Amino acid sequence: MNYLAHIFLSDNNPSIQVGNFIGDFVKGSKLKDYPAEIRKGIILHRMIDEYTDNHPVVRETILLLRPVFGRYSGIITDMYFDYFLAVNFSNYSNDYSLNRFSFHFYIAALRHYKHLPDRVKGFIFHFISTNRLGKYSSPKGLNNSLEIMANYKVSALEPTKIIEFLEENSTNISTNFHLFFPDLIKFSKELIKSDKLNIN
Numbered sequence: 777m778n779y780l781a782h783i784f785l786s787d788n789n790p791s792i793q794v795g796n797f798i799g800d801f802v803k804g805s806k807l808k809d810y811p812a813e814i815r816k817g818i819i820l821h822r823m824i825d826e827y828t829d830n831h832p833v834v835r836e837t838i839l840l841l842r843p844v845f846g847r848y849s850g851i852i853t854d855m856y857f858d859y860f861l862a863v864n865f866s867n868y869s870n871d872y873s874l875n876r877f878s879f880h881f882y883i884a885a886l887r888h889y890k891h892l893p894d895r896v897k898g899f900i901f902h903f904i905s906t907n908r909l910g911k912y913s914s915p916k917g918l919n920n921s922l923e924i925m926a927n928y929k930v931s932a933l934e935p936t937k938i939i940e941f942l943e944e945n946s947t948n949i950s951t952n953f954h955l956f957f958p959d960l961i962k963f964s965k966e967l968i969k970s971d972k973l974n975i976n
Contacts, residue, residue, distance in 0.1 A: 777824060777825070777828055777854055777857060777858070777960070778854040778855055778857070778858040779797060779858065779908070779909065780858040780861055780862060780909050780912050781824075781854075781857060781858055781861055781957075781960075782796040782797060782799065782821055782824060783796060783797055783881050783909070784861065784868070784869070784877070785820070785824060785960065785961065785964040786817055786820065786964075786968075787964075787965065787968045788871065789813065789817075789968075790880075790881075790883075790884035790887070790888070791811065791813030791814050791816075791817065791884075791888065792813055792814070792816050792817035792820065792968070793817060793881055793884055794814055794817060794884055794885060794888045794891065794892075795810065795813070795814035795815060795816060795817020795818040795819075795820070795821065796817040796818070796820050796821045796824075797817070797821075797881075797885065797896075798814075798817075798818065798821075798892060798893055798896050799817065799818045799820075799821025799822060799825075800821070801893040801895050801896055802818050802893060807819070807975070808975070810891060811891065812974075814888070814891055815973075815975060816968075816973040816974070819972075819973045819975065820964065820967060820968065820973055823967055823972075823973075824960065824963075824964060827960065827963050828960065829850070831956055831959065831960075833952050833955045833956040833959075834853065834952075834956055836952060837853050837856075837949060837952045837956075838850055838853050840945065840948060840949070841853060841941070844937075844941055845938070845941075848930065848932065848933060851925075851930065851933075852933075852938055855918065855921065855922065855925075855938070856942055856949050856953070857953050857956075857957070858912050858918075859912050859913070859915075859918045859942070860949070860950050860953040860954075860957075861912070861953070861957065862874055862909075862910075862912035862913035863913050864954075865877070865913070868957070868961070874909070874910055874913060875907075875910050877909070878907060878909035878910045881909065882904045882909075885900055885904070886900075886904070906920070908921060915939050915942065915943070918939065918942075919935050919936070919938075919939050922935035922938055922939070923935050
């Protein structure tokens with residue numbers, strides 16, 4: 777999953793949200809450098825990724841994309857699923873609109889700024905000022921995020937092609953998202969309630 781889903785799956789706990797947000801940027805033993813609640817978010821991020829990678833509906837979606845996008849099908853699936861979460865946010869959140877949810881996270885990220893990895897500090901102000909989370913709810917906003925990713929992370933991505941494929945296969949991908957995401961919500965809630973996110 778991508779940024780919006782990881783943050784959403786953090787039980788509205790600001791510290792866990794920040795940990796889940798930075799999960800990809802914290803490797804190995806660096807985990808122990810963080811406060812306990814942020815550590816929980818980092819571990820939650822890793823477990824969400826593992827669960828997602830092994831879910832049959834996600835695998836089916838990746839297979840749909842693979843003939844066109846090859847090795848990047850998993851990354852693009854993550855982006856598509858964030859788009860469908862944003863578009864359908866009111867169906868999954870009883871507490872906040874997408875814009876209000878995004879604003880609350882931006883405040884949490886700034887309050888935890890000293891704990892952000894250097895790479896995240898390098899883009900967080902642009903991330904906030906462009907309202908990256910809120911922009912996922914339109915093809916244009918998704919395209920902007922894809923362009924940023926293509927420029928700074930995965931140069932082989934072709935944003936226009938990715939958006940065209942989404943428009944042509946919207947029904948199938950949306951159906952798969954709605955089949956998968958309730959399972960992921962349940963999985964994440966159970967993890968947060970358990971002691972599996974605690975480390976000594």
